Amino acid sequence: MRIAGVMTGTSFDAIDVALCDIEQKGGRDAVSLFAFTSVPFSEQTQDLLAQSQQANASLEELSDLAFALAREYADAITAVERQHNVHADAIAIHGQTIWHHPPLSTWQIGNGSALSAMLGRTVISDFRSADVALGGQGAPLVPIFDHATICDNRLHRIALNIGGMANVTIMPPSCSLDSLIAFDTGPGNVWIDAGARLTFGKKFDNNGSIAQAGRVITPMLAEMKTLPYFAAEPPKSTGRELFTLKEAQRLITKYSHPSSPLEDVVTTMTELSAWSIADHVMRYAPATQEIIVSGGGSQNSFLMERIALLLEENHSPAQLVVHQHWQEKEAMAFAYLGYLTLMGRPGNVPYVTGASRMAILGSVSRSVVL
């Protein structure tokens, strides 16, 4: 089955479309990527998205945004299909998260039925609601994809994604779905980006070049390590509501002296991410042999180096490997989740999300041309 996975992250900048072939091979699901594109949102939709984050978005703005996103998705999918002269059988959209507050509710905006009508194609949408309705966190949902594509028969592996936050899926050899452990380790790029922005006015620390030039501010790192999130036992998940820009600013103001180089702030933030990742690996998966890294953080070679060194210092045998599809992985994961839904198979892992049971995720719209 050929499915387009459509993912848009919390930075509201672009639509990732991953066209995947998904099939069963020897009792296992095989997901292969054959086309990918990342299309920037139109300015109008970016404005609508930014407005939606205001406390007082109107019903009109939100209703129009759901349809506007469908149109943007339709255009992005059509573009990548034309470019590669292919055609997806179905489309799985994550939608744009504008509210996520389990166990009460979650909201990924983007109208699946409208998109289905626009393209005359089957669309799967709203993947997180069922898990939240069952008392789960509605996240993470990628572990079932990690299990299908990264779990090895002989190696102890971890799938590590370093986006705004960092998360791991821990997979002993041939592990079953119900023995998976997956959780957020804490900040990924979020506070590194904050540091780069607040000190150098840069959007992010390209390849870790700022951090590489500085030194760790020891008392600042020590204070950050005391955040209760790090010591808490999984399952656990976090987000920008804990690792806020405001808190980053407070820490920077408190610890950066006028005489010390500005780089030190970014170095310290990078060290926090590296430490929290390595520490969780040591605590929960000391036997890990390979860590397959995806997300923007996999391209920060200084961060990667620091994680590797911290593991080595702790006698971990784990090697870091950049995922072949470090950029495409999340969109591929949603293509796979859409496939599972169409096959009538569950997509959530209750032990990981905290849901009371497995569930077939999402809603399927089949407004095909008749």
Next chain:
Amino acid sequence: MRIAGVMTGTSFDAIDVALCDIEQKGGRDAVSLFAFTSVPFSEQTQDLLAQSQQANASLEELSDLAFALAREYADAITAVERQHNVHADAIAIHGQTIWHHPPLSTWQIGNGSALSAMLGRTVISDFRSADVALGGQGAPLVPIFDHATICDNRLHRIALNIGGMANVTIMPPSCSLDSLIAFDTGPGNVWIDAGARLTFGKKFDNNGSIAQAGRVITPMLAEMKTLPYFAAEPPKSTGRELFTLKEAQRLITKYSHPSSPLEDVVTTMTELSAWSIADHVMRYAPATQEIIVSGGGSQNSFLMERIALLLEENHSPAQLVVHQHWQEKEAMAFAYLGYLTLMGRPGNVPYVTGASRMAILGSVSRSVVL
């Protein structure tokens, strides 16, 4: 197939649940009702719904409302199933319309995927989006149900629903879907209710007893008849945005003299509804023999009498008949629309809605227990 149709109207007061058996009989769909209940919304949800209509509902309120509605629907369905000791195979929900502005967007809030997870049942939701995405009005959607259940082999029939607005589906004998004519004739109860409230402080004119005691204010009726909506050609649709409480108030203030009985206002409003219905029948379906009336207005015997008399005065052969399921019909229609979606059949009638093509409506969530 046993499907629960769940309908909630614009008055935010109750959830109508119609449990229907739907099957094909001799090439035609047969829909039979075997249980119905109307459950009042909880006060909390009514408050949330009222807040959602404010310009500035927060993302949190709207996200929570979508899940709260799912919970209310789940409770209502469970209640009617226990009461009648039955079990629906699937549930079709209309959701609560909080924004409807074709061709840009439409929004029926109420999370189908969450409801599916809560009940472990297949849920069909969001019936209007596909039609709007195809350039249609997303309404009316009931005509395909009228066609299946009311169209006769020999008789010229009209299905007339008198809710807040009044609408007709015109069906010559054995008519095909693409020869259906359906549109809103104008106000149903909306201005009668407004009159009853503004003059007597009553929610509605029970059985037309107020109107029956008064006389038509001729210049007021004459002014109202000049509203361009009445002369416009179908397809056309209207709502409370045209027939506002404010405009009703203006007309009442202008035409009711301190010396004349207050009843006259309600009589005049009733006459406007009766005239606009009868006039459209004469203009677009003079051969009509039977008018099958549903909705709250079918229980206003004075209104029904006036429609019948106006038709008779114009030599129409049409007889008014109250629909066997005058109260349950809308919820039954959505059970049928859900059935069509599950069967992979379209639910919209493009000539009626203005959509560019037929479409399988809605989204299907199958978060069943595995």
